[in-house]
Amino acid sequence: MQASDTVSALQEQVRRAIAERRPLVPRGGASKRWLDPDPARSRDAQVLDMRGHAGIVAYEPSELYVTARAGTPLAELEQLLAGQGQCLPCDPPRFARDGAGATVGGMVASGLSGPGRLSVGAVRDFVLGASLLSGRAEVLHFGGQVMKNVAGFDVSRLLAGSMGSLGAILEVSLKVLPQPRAQATLVFDMDERQSIEQVNQWCARPLPISASAWFAGHDGRGRLHLRLRGARAAVDAACAGLGGERLDEAQAEVLWAGLREQELDWFAPSWQPAAPETLWRIAVPSTTPPLGLPGPTLVEWGGTLRWLRGDADAGLVREVAARAGGHATRFRGGDAAVPVFTPPSPALQVIHRRVKSSFDPHGLFPDCFGLS
Known part of the structure; x- marks a missing residue:
C-alpha cells in the first residue's frame, strides 16, 4: 500500500471515530504499553495501528538528518544509520521484550532517552520536523529537515513525550550524529552521594563524558560506571587522568545496552x-x-x-x-490506581487543556494527565 493510501485510511478511521464518538489509541509496536495513563479507557478505544505506515522517506548522511514514517522499526533505522557510521546518540530504548518492537513514532511519542542523554540531550532535541494526524483528521506539518528551518513555536518537539495525546505522529525528521571514534568505561567504588558530587565535578571539566550510572551490586558495594566517548586522544587522556578500573569492551557493551533496555x-x-x-x-x-x-x-x-x-x-x-x-x-x-505521570500544576493544566483542545477538540486521543 502506498504511503498516501495508509494516511488516507488512518484519516478515515479518525473521521469514523468522530462520528461514533469513540476514543482512539495510536499504537506502533506496543513496546511501552505499561506507560498508558488510562488503561480502562484504552480497553474501550479503537487502535489506530501505525505499523503499516513505515519506511525511510529521506536520508542525507552529509546533512546529518533522516526522515522516517512513524511505523518504521527503530532497529531498522539504527541499522541504516550504522551503515553510514552514524547514530541516534541519545540512546533511545527499544524495550524489545514487549510487543513487536519499538517504532520511530513510539520513540518520539514516549520521549524516552537512554544513557547518552547526559552528554547530548534528549530525544526532543533531535526532532527537526514532524507531521501529525490530528483529532480533526487533518494532516499537519511542523518544522523542517535541518536545524536552520526550526523557528517560532516548535510543535514538532512538543510531540516528544506527548504520548499520543495531541494526535498520531505520521512522520519525523531527526538529526543524527557520527558514531564516536573511541570509547571506554571506567568503574569506581564509591557511595551514592560521592558519585553524584564526583560526576558533577567531572562534567564541569572538558572531559568526553558520555554517560554515568551508579548502583549497588549483589555484594552491596556501590559502583559508579562512567562512559567516555570521543576522539581517541581525548578518551585515552581522560582514562589516564581519572583512574578507576577500565572494563573491557564486551563487558561495557553489555552494561550500557542492559541499562538502556533495563535488562540489568x-x-x-x-x-x-x-x-x-x-x-x-x-x-x-x-x-x-x-x-x-x-x-x-x-x-x-x-x-x-x-x-x-x-x-x-x-x-x-x-x-x-x-x-x-x-x-x-x-x-x-505497583498500584494501577496511582497515576503514571505527576499531575501538572493548575497553571500548566490550563495550558495543557488549551493545547490539547487545539489539536484534538473531540477528545479522541488519550490524555496523559486525565484532564480532558
Whole structure:
C-alpha cells in the first residue's frame, strides 16, 4: 500500500471515530504499553495501528538528518544509520521484550532517552520536523529537515513525550550524529552521594563524558560506571587522568545496552508480571543529594535521573521529588490506581487543556494527565 493510501485510511478511521464518538489509541509496536495513563479507557478505544505506515522517506548522511514514517522499526533505522557510521546518540530504548518492537513514532511519542542523554540531550532535541494526524483528521506539518528551518513555536518537539495525546505522529525528521571514534568505561567504588558530587565535578571539566550510572551490586558495594566517548586522544587522556578500573569492551557493551533496555539484574523484579514493586523514574536537578527514599536506587545522567525500586508510598515519592524541584513517574508495576505521570500544576493544566483542545477538540486521543 502506498504511503498516501495508509494516511488516507488512518484519516478515515479518525473521521469514523468522530462520528461514533469513540476514543482512539495510536499504537506502533506496543513496546511501552505499561506507560498508558488510562488503561480502562484504552480497553474501550479503537487502535489506530501505525505499523503499516513505515519506511525511510529521506536520508542525507552529509546533512546529518533522516526522515522516517512513524511505523518504521527503530532497529531498522539504527541499522541504516550504522551503515553510514552514524547514530541516534541519545540512546533511545527499544524495550524489545514487549510487543513487536519499538517504532520511530513510539520513540518520539514516549520521549524516552537512554544513557547518552547526559552528554547530548534528549530525544526532543533531535526532532527537526514532524507531521501529525490530528483529532480533526487533518494532516499537519511542523518544522523542517535541518536545524536552520526550526523557528517560532516548535510543535514538532512538543510531540516528544506527548504520548499520543495531541494526535498520531505520521512522520519525523531527526538529526543524527557520527558514531564516536573511541570509547571506554571506567568503574569506581564509591557511595551514592560521592558519585553524584564526583560526576558533577567531572562534567564541569572538558572531559568526553558520555554517560554515568551508579548502583549497588549483589555484594552491596556501590559502583559508579562512567562512559567516555570521543576522539581517541581525548578518551585515552581522560582514562589516564581519572583512574578507576577500565572494563573491557564486551563487558561495557553489555552494561550500557542492559541499562538502556533495563535488562540489568537491578531492573529484573520490575519486569515480572503484576510486579508488586513499583519502578519509579524520578527526575531532579543533577546536584540533588540522595533522596533518602526506601528501596534500591540507580542513578543516571550525572544525578538528574534516579530510578527507585520498591514499595515506597507514592505520595511520599512525589512529595520528595517535588521538594527537590523535580517530578516522579510510576514507570512500571505497583498500584494501577496511582497515576503514571505527576499531575501538572493548575497553571500548566490550563495550558495543557488549551493545547490539547487545539489539536484534538473531540477528545479522541488519550490524555496523559486525565484532564480532558
